[in-house]
Structure formats: C-alpha cells, structure tokens
Amino acid sequence: MSKSSLTPPGVSMELHAGNRERLVAALSAHLSASARPLRGVAFLKGGEEQTRYCSDYVELFRQESYFAYLFGVQEPGFYGAVDIASGQSILFAPRLSPGHAVWMGVNTLPYFKDRYKVDFVFYVDELAQVLQSQFSEHGETPLLFLLYGKNTDSGNYSKPASFEGIEKFDTDLSTLHPLLTECRVIKSDMELALIQYANDVSSEAHIEVMRQIKPGMKEYQLESIFVGASRYRGCRHCSYTCICATGENSSILHYGHAGAPNDRTLNDGDMALMDMGAEYNFYGSDITCSYPINGKFNRNQTVIYNAVLKAHNDVISHMQPGVKWIDMHKLAEQTILESLKKENIIHGDIAAMMNRRLGAVFMPHGLGHLLGIDTHDPGGYPEGLERPKEPGLRSLRTIRELKEGMVITVEPGCYFIDTLLRHARDDPISSKFFNWEKIEIYKSSGGVRVESNMYVTAQGCKNLTNCPREIREIEAVMAGAPWHSRDTLSST
Amino acid sequence: MSKSSLTPPGVSMELHAGNRERLVAALSAHLSASARPLRGVAFLKGGEEQTRYCSDYVELFRQESYFAYLFGVQEPGFYGAVDIASGQSILFAPRLSPGHAVWMGVNTLPYFKDRYKVDFVFYVDELAQVLQSQFSEHGETPLLFLLYGKNTDSGNYSKPASFEGIEKFDTDLSTLHPLLTECRVIKSDMELALIQYANDVSSEAHIEVMRQIKPGMKEYQLESIFVGASRYRGCRHCSYTCICATGENSSILHYGHAGAPNDRTLNDGDMALMDMGAEYNFYGSDITCSYPINGKFNRNQTVIYNAVLKAHNDVISHMQPGVKWIDMHKLAEQTILESLKKENIIHGDIAAMMNRRLGAVFMPHGLGHLLGIDTHDPGGYPEGLERPKEPGLRSLRTIRELKEGMVITVEPGCYFIDTLLRHARDDPISSKFFNWEKIEIYKSSGGVRVESNMYVTAQGCKNLTNCPREIREIEAVMAGAPWHSRDTLSST
Ligand SMILES: [Mn+2]
C-alpha cells in the first residue's frame, strides 16, 4: 500500500438533516402552490437485508438510496418519517430479539437517536400507533406521502412503504417521488464534500493501478489493487462493479460482470480501459482512465486517445448552467468524428454524418449522467422531458439543461465494436463514410473512454477527478513520476 | 502486494460433470430402492441478476449454490436439466436482445455449450417444447424432479423452478432436495482442490494482515488488505462479510455487518479476532485468526488464547469417520472450561458445569459447520436428525457423525459477553461457578476464536488451513519471520 495523505472525512448527520430540510421546503412550496393544506408526512421504508436464495449467506447491506439521502441510516429494516409542518423527523427501528446482541452488538433506541440525530426513534411495530397519535390533531386522518415513481434509468418503480394498518391513513402516491428526486439532483456543499472524497480516493487508486500494471498480469489483479486501495481509505463499497477491460475487451461496454469477470491476461501492446469508482458514506464516484499496458502510447493509440480526450476537454470547457446536455453529447460526437476524419478513418461531410447519427457507431452510450448516491443518480428525465429515440441520443440518461449544483459525469468514448460496424457497413449510404481498411487497422486498439466527474458551478464547472489525462502526464506517472494532489491545484 | 507463489488452478468442467454423475447415481439408487421407474429429469433454475431497489445498480451476480454445484454456470438467468436415465445434461440460456452484445459481449449457444461442456444448450424460451420433445417417449408425460426443501441454517425453502407450461409436466417436489443436498456433503477430490486453493489464498492473506497490523490503523484497513490480497490471487468473492473485530468488538459474533462496519481504531494492547475467507470458483473457506495487535501476547491473552487453541487441537486429534460432531462440541467446551478452571476464572465440578450448559456462556456458537459452495454448507440436519434445544448445542449447524469426504470447520471460541455473563450471574446456582472478580479482569481481553477448515479422511482428518497457531509462531510471523507454505509440510 503506497503512502497516502487521504483520511476519511467525518460525516455529520447535518448533511442528512439538510437533505430533509430541502425536501420539506420543496413539499411546502408545492402544497402551497397547489392550494393544498400544509400537512402530511413524507414516509419511507428503508432497505431490507437480503440472504442469498435459500441459504443463510447475508449480503452486505447497502441502504436504499432515497432513504439514505434523507436519514443516512446504515442498518436494514428501518422506516422513516418527516413531518412537513414541523420538519420533525422520526425513525422506526426493527425490534430485535434479546439474543440478537450476542450476534450483532447492542443497538438500542437511544443509540439510534444519538447516531442519526432525528427527533424521535420508535420501534417498527409501533408505527401505526405512533403515526396516528402524532399526526391526527383536530381528529383528521394523517396523510402519508409515499415514495412511488419510475426510475428512468432502470424503468423500475420504487415500492411505496407499507405496514399493517396503513389502510387507516390517507396516502398520496404521486407528490413525493418527483419532488424528492429533484432535491437529489442539486448537491449541497456537504454532499459535494463526500463526492469529492470518493473522487480523491478513486483518483489515487486509479494511479496506483497505473503504476503497477504490466504485461502478464490478470485484469482482476488491477481490480484487486483498486478495491484494496479504496477500502483502505474508508470506501467499503464500490459505486459499481469494476470494469477492467484490456485489449479487445475494452469495446465491451459493461465488461467485468459475472460472465466476463476481468479474467484476461494482459499483453504487451494492449490498451486498458479502467472504469472504477469508490463510494464513501453512500456518495459515489465514477472514473475511467484509458492507457496502454506497457506505459507507452503507440501512434494509433495516440490518435484514438487524443480524439476522446479532446471531446472530454471541449465538453468541459463549454459546461455551465443553462447548457443543454444533449448539445454537449452532440459536441462530443462531432469532436470525435472530426478527429477520426483528420486521420482518414472516416471521410465526407461531418454534418451529414451527424444527421445519420454515425457518431453513435463509435460512441453508442450517452456522454454522461447525474452522479450522487446512485452512480446513475435519478432525475435525468423529470416529467415532461422525453427520452430521444435516435441511436446514441436514446442512450442519454439525461438531456436536461445544466444547473448549478449538479454533479454529472463527462465520459466520451470511441470504440470499434463489431456489431455496430457491421451494421453501418451493411447500410449502403452510411457505409460510404467509413474507410474500412483503416477501420480494420484501428480495430485492434479496442475502445477508449475518458471519464471525469464534474460539479456545475455558477459560471462553469469544476472537475472533481484528479487523474493524469494528457498522454505525456500518463506516460510520466506510469514511469514513476509523482502526481500532484488536488490541493496543490488552483480550482478551475 | 507481497510475493506469492499462488496461482489460481484451472477449473475443469469435469468437476461439475462429476457432481451431476453423483446426483444421477443417488437418484437412480433411490428410485430403484423405492421400486419406481428409472425416469425423470432433475430440473433446476439458476439465480437471477438483482438490481438495487428501483435503481439500475446491478449487484455482482453470484450463482445460486445448488445450480453452481451441478453446472458451474457463472451467468444469471439459466435453467438446467439432468436426465436420470441417460445422464445427459441440458442448459437453457436466456435469449438476449441483439443490442446486448454491445454492452455485455457476445454469448452464443455454442459458446455456452463449449464453456460448460453440457450435452445440449437451448434458449430459455424453448424450455417447455424441448423438455416435451426430449423426454416424452412412449407418450408419457415427462417427470420433473424440482428442488424444494428447507435450508436448516436459514429456515428458508429453496424455490422450485417454474416456467410457462410447467402444468403440462408431472412434477416431484420431495425427492431431489435431500438427495442433492447429501451429494454436496461429501466432497470429490476436484472440489477439495478448490477448497484447498481458497484456503491457501486466505491463509496467506491472513498472514499479510498479521504482518501489517499495528495500533492506530482502522479495522477496515485490515479488511482491505485481506480482500485486496484474495482478489489479487483470483478470488473475487469472499465467502462471507469480513469480521475484523478488535478490542471489545471481538465478543460480537457477527461484527462487521453494515451497522458495525469494521470502523474502530486499533489500540495498543487490544486483541484482534479476524474471521475472513476467500471463495474460488464458488468454493469457499472460513478461517479465523486471533492475536494481539501489537504482536505480543500478554499473560491474560495467553491464558484465553491457549484455552481456545487447546480445544481446537484436541478436537482435531479426535476427528475421524464415525465420531459424532455433538461430542466434539462438548469436548471443546469441556477443554475450555478446564483451562478456565486452572486459572481460577471458574471453579467447581466441570461435569456439573457441563450439565448446566455453562460452556455456552463462553462459547454460545456451534463448534463448526460443513463448508463448501456455501460457507454454511447444507446437509447438517438430514431428515430424522433433530436440532438440540440446549444452549450452545442448539447453535450447532450439524450434529452428524463425521464421514470421509466431509469438509467441516473447527472453530472453538471463548468470549466474555455481557448479556450472557449477566444472565449466568442472575442465576443463583450457575453464578457460584464463576469467579466474578477474575471475570471482570479478563473481560477486557474480549473474545478469541481459532478456526480451521478440516477434511475428514478415512483414518482421521487433514487441516486445509495453514496459519500460524502456536503463540510463538504467531509472534514470530508478526515480527517478520517467514512462514512455511503448505507444500513444504508433510500432510497429516
Ligand atoms: Mn459513468
């Protein structure tokens, strides 16, 4: 383990109290705008511990993200409520058997109240009674705002909280989800600090991999270095399964899954595409570095890498509040197409290619996505915003205008993917734009992606990621040169 | 990463073919013993990929264990069948969308047939039709043996496979589960080799932790060293969540879960209880090492540690086919009580203490459990064998007679657990056996466990774990002395 000055920052429960405040403000404003009375309770169920199939293997629990956002609770089996009128918060903890302490440690109600800094803590089995008695003044039936709505990345719906006796309450299924989702889109300074720490840890861990990589290793050894380094610095979870793709694997976008478990042997001359991010106290990072395994870019690798890096940098230089993300995606596509044209890998009119969506042959995924407690943070398509249907554009997880406080990834890529190239070749019009001999030559350079995490500021944006990006920087770091920590830089 | 000679062994699909053969033999014998016709198909559903709540975060898939045993399939969404009469095997793979290859890589039927060496591969959507046409000669309705039965560790039932059109088949829910479970209890040489490799990796990773541990570190840094070292050697999964318990945490048996995430700072003078095991190609290990963080046992730590080690060694020296596991548990309890009595921590008649089950005050968990594809491998209580009701004994995951080919953990422990000690003190008769002043003094030494993985041989047993166990060995290794690899030892 190399020397590192990174120490996990303390996490104050004020972060989650602040998240609850933003929700209460949003709900209040919404109710008053729709001339509804200012009453009701946002009521959510936390995640449950899962065992593997019929066995007693317990998956390491990670809290459901909306619940984590509001309460920061690490343990499974909780419910939580936030009263809109008073802003008061209540947690409901599972009542555990007396023998439980022997196996899991003592966790009492006062312990949870102190740990999570909420106004009240009760047991889950007291839920109906507590909600009734606390929120039915003037004889009214209490109103519960439940979380129900579609995640536009997965297409799955969040499951509204339920409990025995819920039929005695008024419930509202439509109000909470869009408002709470929108709260999550804009990051507070305290949230940003955690995303920054996850970025610091991940950046350093990526550099550790760059320094240890060499021909003959296995891809999973790169994963092990990253995971070991991240956990060592307090990040127990990764934001997603590590993608350690080398050689031809770098053009498989979700490489690294169980069926392709980073098990290839590294060859001299291969490119590596490393997409790995650590998570700290629920808040994540999502970083990709691409470089040659032997530490020296050859000419073809340089061409493709610089095409992608230019797109990455051009997008960043244009980012500021009000800019439409779909335009940034198109800018990245166009920049890459222009670079490829310069090398005669493609030829013809760039605007015509853009019209035929040929950028999506080389970059079939979206330019980037909101990032936070989820790697693909929700809120990309609020009601009224339709997902595009065209190749490439339909992969965008958001097409929103940028707003100050958003954290979004910038991750252009250029890949030589058989299926997509064959498809383009089969089309007589599209086919003419490609120089198929050159394509064949470049195919072996696989895929390149450069991914940074950006915070949108009032005037522009700030890069939270601190990895070597220029080819000379990468080659120097891989040869052992020191890399500056983020603190030594002036912020952009 | 320290130098290591460990290289992941190749995994032959003959291992899983052998597992299927044993199942076919067991099913055939069972059918013929119950005068039933030799026909039917063992039919199982593999695990499904899980996303986290409503998000698109995909959990890293790990195959359901029975399915892994029979087919070795790494990917989600499969079904599998084994014909009893012919022994032929069929896999059914999910049919993936054409765009899938761009994201996940190309996985065709021939690819799966070659990878998993089964007789036939079809798509899941062809299931009903293929089963009908392959297994309904003589106009009979095909008979499907489905997996349905209770896991005696979790109390959960395995969910029998189902598909559209299953109502047209004869199904049998009771035969397959006990027979297949019993197959898993006795390990083949090929299975043993993988458990051995998982043990080799884990033993070496434990030693790496012992060498790096020092006051001021965080418990999760110990976890990171173990996880990093294991993954580096090809073990992507751990068998269970790492327990890195130091100081008072070492008496919390399942420490390390999400609510107690190995986040304590290590103090000089603390004991550490490290229960961590790597998994290789589905087969696991489960190893515990206990030692002082500063590398030197003090007198009280020596007393408790040696009490536990003696129990560990005594049990191992008695293990052989025919020995009852409940007797080994009692032997461990008695050995520990005798050691505590020698130090005047308890006093009085050991037999009387055993009768009052006072051994369970210090060791509330079972002595050990079957180990294989699950950390708590099934088969501990086959039909007819009742779980004991008494403290300590009721925690046993098996009370079977040992058989050649079993792999079982030996993990005696001695803990000073508040709840249990208070309970004993409140009982006027039990209370007299304890020297409460001494108990108070020893309390701070926390808990000690020593856990090795044993293979039961024809004449005795073989220890698959290779960690320093004697105090002088531990102190030497922690001070930097080399530790011998397993190959340099003659096997016991
Ligand atoms: Mn990303």
Ligand SMILES: [Mn+2]
């Ligand atoms: Mn165990």
